Amino acid sequence: MKVAFTAIVLTSLLIPIHPTFAENEVKIIPDVVYGHKYGMALTFDVYQPQKQANGAAVLFMVSGGWYSKWTDPKNMLGWFKPLLDEGFTVFSVRHGSSPKFIIPEVVDDVRRSVRFIRLHSNEYGVRPDQLGVWGGSAGGHLSLVLGTTSDEGNPKAKDKVLQSSDRVAAVVAYYPPTDLREFVDEKSPYYHRFPALQFDADLADDFSPLLHVTQDDPPTLLIHGDQDQLVPISHSKNIMKQFQTQKVPAELLIIENAAHGFKGDDHSRASEAVVKWFKQHLLPQ
Template sequence: MKLRLRRLSRFLLPSLIAVTAALANPPADGTVIPLWPEGVPGQLGILADEQWEDGRVRNVQEPTLTYCTPAVDRPTRTAVIVCPGGGYTVLSFEREGWQYARWLSQQGITTFILKNRLKEYGHPHPLRDVLRAIRHVRDNAAAYGIDPDRIGVMGSSAGGHLAASASTLFDHPDGKTGAAIDAVSARPDFAILMYPVISMADGVTHEGSRRNITHEDPALRPLLSLEDQVTAATPPTLIIHTQDDQSVPVANALRYYTALSEAGVPAELYIFQHGPHGMGLKPGLGTASSWPDRAREWLQDRGLTLR
């Protein structure tokens, strides 16, 4: 059965606009939080409305976070910002957004699903959206009931590229707009990358993602080849990929893991034999379907979730 999400207006309801940088209380589960209440920087303003269909959204004009509360009695004070994949063309908001949020909720984790700008904008706008999301959550940590030092990112495919961008380019000038909140750290405290696009290199990259994020500007390839942006300040990272992935070569995961190891960053990499690209939480994929158990163990080992 097709899942059709309610199409959102480009102009959010006043009650949602009120949820901005200075929260007094946590919002209700499912609340949509505008990322740029002062106005979206660089907004094109000439494109068609957002399009929602089959659990996916395209043509994002108003970046937002969707708030998801932990579904347990003992929340962990950990938060994760989830970046859905879709090649920087669409966002797989249900399969790589809500499904992950529901799973994270069961681990006692507060989740925020990011709706970021896509190919219509290209770099640096998706980077600005994810870094603004981290800054917003950290700046409002007390209201959300989380620890400002326990904020991670999780991304799939091109969303994995965005999450890894946040992990490596968190202090880059391209990620700032001059707003006062830029003074808040945008460095995530940990990252989970699902079959991520990492490199812009020929023969390794996902061509569609590279085209959409760089707009064919070769000068952006070195900056957005994230294996070359890793430093000792990159946060601890878990990477999940499969050998069967025919869309994003597993070399992306290998390159990033190697860079993390060489920089002395705590990292774990699981490469399963079977499992297609975009597998999400799909069952019946052999050992690959057990990746949530490995992720839970990794989070537990880092003291980020319930034991």
């Protein structure tokens, strides 16, 4: 199995796209701190449409190979434009990045981001029960972890953020790894290429969404290219079977001849599907 260099994954997700918005159409709130670890801030950027905001929000997981890269928020305007045009508020969430942090720590971060946004939802003009999550590759994995293993929070926690739920109402995942058990084996090329996978193999089940699908999971859209050599399409097909078994509203969009990282028409088709899915499942019908 061919393993591409991590930077390729990041590049496919975070290519700067020149914005086409007038300055008054979108308000950007950069570098909001939602937590701290090891003396460092965990941050997200907020993109608020200034016309016809619909009250729903989408959290985008900034993650490729579980690396989380900062970029000028203006460079992401084009990427989020289809959602912003429909009135969605977008949160671009960064987590503690590989190689410093491993997947169990990364998951804690993105859980906290959902809790923080729910707790402060009024400040951002969004409704706490209309939060969706979206990501590609590692970001897709994290999106599915949130969708399949969320909780209601700990009412006894001293930290108010941890008292809030990390549940989301809808999920979209591009070419996501759904079963980490094979990846955390030291004999796997993934284990050495992606340092975030270098954690206790006994915990792999806990972070494999495939193993946690239940009937109360949120509606989930999977989008995968049938020529993906980094994350085989079997990952999406296998979890799709579990969604069907548990009667979770779910769809798998297969993009023919597409590899890992959508471009051109493939990107446009996937983007249109993202907007349609969140409109269907986050907005009142």
